[in-house]
Amino acid sequence: MRPLRFVALGDSLTEEVGDPVGESRRGWAALLARGLAPRDTAVEFTNLALSGAQTRDVLERQTPVALSLRPDVVSVVIGVNDTLRCTFDIPSVAERLDTVYGLFRARGALVMTACLPDPGSMLGLPGALARPLARRQRAVNAVVHALSERHGALHLHAAEEDWLTDRSLWSADRLHPGERGHRQLALRFHALLAERGVATGSAPAAEPESAAPTRSASLRWLATAGTGWVARRCTDLLPQLLTLAASEVRHRARGTSARLDLRTAHAVSAALAALAVTERPDAA
Template sequence: MTVDSLGARTDVPPGPKTPVGPVRFAVLGDSFSEGVGDRVAGAWRGWAPLLAEGLSAEGLSSAGPAAGARQTVLLNLAVGGALSRDVDEDQRPRAVAFRPHLASVVVGVNDTLRRTFDIGLLARRLDRVLTDLDAAGAVLLTACLPDPGRMLGLPPPLARPLARRQRSVNAVVHALSDRYDTVHLHLADDTWTENRALWSADRLHPGERGHRAVAAGFHRLLAARGLAHGPSPAPEPAQPPPTRAETLLWLATAGTGWVLRRSRDLLPQLLLLAGAELRHWADGTGTEPLDARADAALAAALTATMGR
């Protein structure tokens, strides 16, 4: 797989042209696709509407298909905190009923933050979502993401278990992206994670500049397939950056809420995982046994999913 500096695959062959009539674009996932980090007029916007504006020459329709024969009609089903189960059980049926020409599916980070994390279950759910959308005729958009432990700068015993989990999620996403020939953005490399300007204050969601970079990356690949006919999203933010007071208020309200929710769910499990890391380091085995266990679970998940 070949990627450019923003993580966009450059080895995808051209595909079918945009269909006549409104372009229906369904967005499935969690807060990354909901638009958290890019607030406009008091609401989250994010990369999906920015991309939708450039899919057709006439732009994004807010009133449905009647507003313009070649406009894009956007159905954003993404919800903050969504797990792969939510995307599979709740968002997938609604997206299929929408009969989208394009459908993005980006999910998995929240799964890594739960004590119930199961890479096999995630792989089966994601495969089911992509299978149904592919069967409905949609061109699929996917992305892999950085692990939250690295983004938050957690100490190694806490960060390593999350990194191990996110690597497994990304491996599943890569395998399924190849299977369904998706339009894929690789957003887990250093070019993305080390550019502080792309991220919002919480370090878990892109800011406006980051959402614009995601939209531009997808637009470039879709244009190569003949599926984007409008202008690429502008790279520079159009909104003034949040003031320090606004940032602190957001972190004190939404940010604190996130920490409290995760503390009840993930923290006890994460402390157990960190304890296992420290025990292996203390007895001289390092992380090899834990890495091997995660690799075995991933291999089983890929065999079960890709071997069907």
């Protein structure tokens, strides 16, 4: 009997950022892998996630490698970095995700997805800057919700308020979970997989093994590595984000902010409608 194969795709959230263990890192996917089967049953876990990855990277670079591994379970948690680029385009994001989900479903793999919080609110950006990013992330989440249902994926709701406001779950950068947060992600995915009879091992422990970073360590990170991290992710977005913020201010002054939300909703609907008339890869 061959081992259960679990492959994780995505960006820094799945690459283990925020969960250091000694000189290495662990992350929610590795924690989950340990609970997919009883201890006497082998599980082959491969993590292909890479910091900074966008949906294009998942489609063009990670998916071909993952398909060659013939996974039974595959996680595809991606999209935040797309919202931080000036090239953000929700129809393209939808098309890529639809293709990725379909390719794995055609091979009989169970796909795991998640909706995510928007980076603007997590970083505490001013409203005029945060709202455009929030709107983009809501669009990505709406697409992920719809396509997860379409492809029979197992979907985790990870953008709700209680998850976002508990600071003990988050690392110093305010964008990635800390050890406690990674454990919560693993626990919640494990519960969903157990409901489907896929996870048959013990659930990961909820309590962290390591002490949370001190406030001084968090401040040092934000003042050094954190600044560089944010700059690398947002450099090409900043000019466009300032333009979006100016538009946000104008609409709020006129009382027409709802038009921006409506425009985004229409874009999401149009993107999904365009996919609905194409043949699904797993339906061939």
